Amino acid sequence: MRRPTMDDVAQRAGVSRALVSLVMRESPKVSPERRAAVLAAAADLGYSPHAMARQLAQRTSTVLAVLVSDLHNPYFADIVEAVDTAAREAGLDMILSTGGRRPAGERRAVETMLGFRPAGLVLLSPVVPQAVLEAASVSTPVVAVERTVALPGVDTVTDDGRAGSRLAVDHLAGLGHRDVVHLDGGQGAQSSTRRRGFVDAMRAHGLEPHVEPSEYTEEGGAAAVARLLAAGTPFTALVAANDINAIGALSALADAGLRVPEDVSVVGYDNTSLAAMRHVGLTTVDQPRAEMGRLAVAAVVERIAGRRTAPTRHRLQPTLVVRTTTGRR
Amino acid sequence: MRRPTMDDVAQRAGVSRALVSLVMRESPKVSPERRAAVLAAAADLGYSPHAMARQLAQRTSTVLAVLVSDLHNPYFADIVEAVDTAAREAGLDMILSTGGRRPAGERRAVETMLGFRPAGLVLLSPVVPQAVLEAASVSTPVVAVERTVALPGVDTVTDDGRAGSRLAVDHLAGLGHRDVVHLDGGQGAQSSTRRRGFVDAMRAHGLEPHVEPSEYTEEGGAAAVARLLAAGTPFTALVAANDINAIGALSALADAGLRVPEDVSVVGYDNTSLAAMRHVGLTTVDQPRAEMGRLAVAAVVERIAGRRTAPTRHRLQPTLVVRTTTGRR
DNA sequence: GGTCATCGTTAGAGCGCTCCAATCGTTGGA
DNA sequence: TCCAACGATTGGAGCGCTCTAACGATGACC
Incomplete structure (x- = not known):
């Protein structure tokens, strides 16, 4: 059960531990x-380096900690995927944690992740108090995605x-709509x-403008x-506030016997896989999520390299994806 | 930028490092x-223990590594949540990784996670070759969820x-259906x-029985x-093979002008949040995901404690959730 | 008054690795 | 022939922590 160490490999290959390390x-x-001898010995023993010991000795981490606020929202899946890819390219290993949408849960998750002394911390739509971000940013590069933060130690990546919203309104106005309601997040x-x-x-x-209070959930939209x-x-x-909210709105409209888009047009936000389902076909605002994930990792990398100490504030332009839930008035 | 260590705290509190550790x-x-003096010093310095150094010194990990095959499938969100909760209760810190549905990606993810010498490894619907699981199980407790594995070192948790499928067929037969087609995963x-x-x-x-080849995707179902x-x-x-597959089937039926459930009834599998959306209302087979997550963690804990060396094979009973996509023939 | 627990505390080795400086064996130029 | 220079290799210190054994101080007991 005990895993082989570098010393075991060194002994078997007849070299020093330092050489194995090299x-x-x-x-x-x-x-x-x-090299061949060492690799052969390692293969025989089924050796693989102990990542934690390595990081301790190196005094520098290759772990990128990512906090996802809500695993249930497919919006995050795309960003996480982009972050993962970018991290890999930067030589970082992504570890994920989730706070279950609760501030207390997120705080806990952030603390355990910081316990690993990660190279950087990326938070996706965090709801955790600013103070936590500030404390974390003292010792670790921190990037917040889809959350506006004014702290000097925290970089941000958001969509505009x-x-x-303007894209959505322009689209609807162009279709002749005049009575447009916004469901607020x-x-x-x-x-x-x-x-x-x-x-x-x-x-x-x-x-x-008419703004109706709501929230980022299906029930809220309905x-x-x-x-x-x-x-x-x-x-x-x-x-709608976002896609899930829009789905709830669609249900409520259907319950009321209203047809979409003949009677009512609906626009979502986020362009999640939900919106793309042919069965739904939601017209929605798309965020360049892949780009956002990439920029988040880039921001961390810049800070690690010490190339920058001033915060970056990326604000990306969204686009409109027209599907079948919007039509002429 | 340099984080304080235990020695810093010890010095400030006027005690030895060992005492701080205690x-x-x-x-x-x-x-x-x-104790009070140490805690005060730690607070002053903003000290928090270095999790990696601790694990190295303890020679025992508190990290539970979880591999998610596909972050895009909401099915996993529930299991991960259950695993997270159970892990926390067992004093384990969950870290997540994803293989992006590709065997190569999963293999990579498994390897980097093993580099951290986790206390256990939980794989959710993995597509990685058995050999990888076997190799991992030599040195780490491994649990596969929703994947049948016959290896003695790997515990499994699946639904029946x-x-x-029988629940779905019984339901449909009871409604008078005779021409039932299965979309295969x-x-x-x-x-x-x-x-x-x-x-x-x-x-x-x-x-x-008529079985039509398909796959676990929306496109496949359509x-x-x-x-x-x-x-x-x-x-x-x-x-249908699963919920996403069912959604695709629903779209194709709608495109063909067929009404659900008047003309065709559809049953999904997994009872994801997709199925529960009022707009979809998919009749589907529900797996006790919370229970599955809990059992997976329990299996790891038993192995860690050395309470068991023989593999466990949990097979849980699913239930049928009837919504609006099934009706009388 | 001496012995022996007991308690709170500490020194120091060690976890598996990296990294620096030192060492060794070659080689090539003077 | 000697020595500088170079590349390959190694010993050992150290990363931040835990853990064992040993320590001094206190008090109980005969």
Whole structure:
């Protein structure tokens, strides 16, 4: 059961531990014969380096810690994938943890991850208090994705939520809609930005913005629509808080016997795999998630290399993906 | 930038490093005054223990490595959550990694995780070759979830796929359906078990089983239905490979102008959040995922404690969740 | 008053690795 | 022939921690 160590390999290959170390790190200054002997011995023993011992000795980590706020939201799957790929290319090993959408859970997750002294910490739509980010940023490069943070030690990567909302409104206005309602994301990350963008864009079109409180959940979307209908609020189009919220809205509309897009048009946000399902076909705002993941890793790498100490603030432009839930008024 | 170490704390508190270590591990044999002094010093310095150094010194890990084959499938989110909770209770820290559905990616992920010498390895629906599992199981407790493995060193937790398919068939037969087609999961984990269950259950009802090749994807489901329709195969109900596959089937049926459940009934598998969406309302087979996650962690813990060396083979009973995609013939 | 537990505390070795400086064996130029 | 220079190899210190054994101080007991 005991795993072989470098000393075991060294002994078997008839060389010193230091030489084995060099071979394992693919140093060029090892003669081909010795290298072969060491590799053979390692293979015989089933040896693989102890990553933790390595990091302790090196005093430098190759672990990129990533916190996902909600594993249930498919939005994150794409970003995580992009982060993973970029991390691999940068020679970093990604480890993931989740806080289950609860601040306390996220805090715990951040603390255990920091216990591993990672090379960097990437937080995806975190809901954890700023103080935690600040404390972490003292000793580790920290990047927040889809969360606005003004701390000097924390880099940020977000999409331009105002522009995203504007895209949705422009699209709907172009289709002749005048009574457009925004379902607001409440406490959720970036929701205030999206709301502001909606209001401004509506005004720019000379239209009266109506914002209905909601949240980033299916139930929230359904409830908001039910309220609108009960109140008799006139509307022919909805700009939902995000895709899941939009799905809830679609359900509520269907329950009320309203057809989409004939009676009501609906626009989501995030372009998750949910929206792309042919069965749903949601028109939605797409964030360049792959790019966002890449930039997040790049920001960490720059800080590690000491190439930068000032914070970066990436704000990416979203695009509109038109599917089947929006149509002419 | 350099993080404080135990020696820094010891010096500041005027005690030895060993005493600080005892305090950090909440040993009862430390006087209250010293404990307070140490904790104060640690707080002043912003000290937190170096998890890797600790594990190296302890020669025992508290890390539970979890491999997720596909982050995009919401099926995993629930299991991961359950595993996370159970791990926390067992005093283990979960780290997650993903192989992006590719055997090579999973192999890589498994190797980097093993580099951390985790206390255990849990693989969720892995597609990695058995040899990799076997090699890992030599030095680490390994549990495979939703994958049948016959290795003595690998514990397994699966649902009873035959029973699941039988539930679906019984339900449909009870509704008067006779022409039922199974969309097969192909290479995917557990698909052969589900297929066998389908065939047996159909025969038990005196019905002729029809199995159409497909896969665990939306596109696969849509393509399979399109083929069935093009071939003129008669059917009034579908037992899909899983929920995503069912969603694809629903889309293809809608495209063909067929109504669900009036013209065709559809049953999924996994009871993912997708199925639960009111907009979808998929009748589906539910696996006790929370329980599965818990059992997986329990299996690891038993092996760590040395309480067991023989493999466990948990096979859990699924249940049927009836929603709106199935109806009387 | 001496012995022996007991308790809180500490020195020091060691976990598996990296890295630096030192060493060894060649080689080539003077 | 000698020595500098170079490449390949190695010993040993050290990363931040835990753990064992030993320590001094205290108090109980005969």
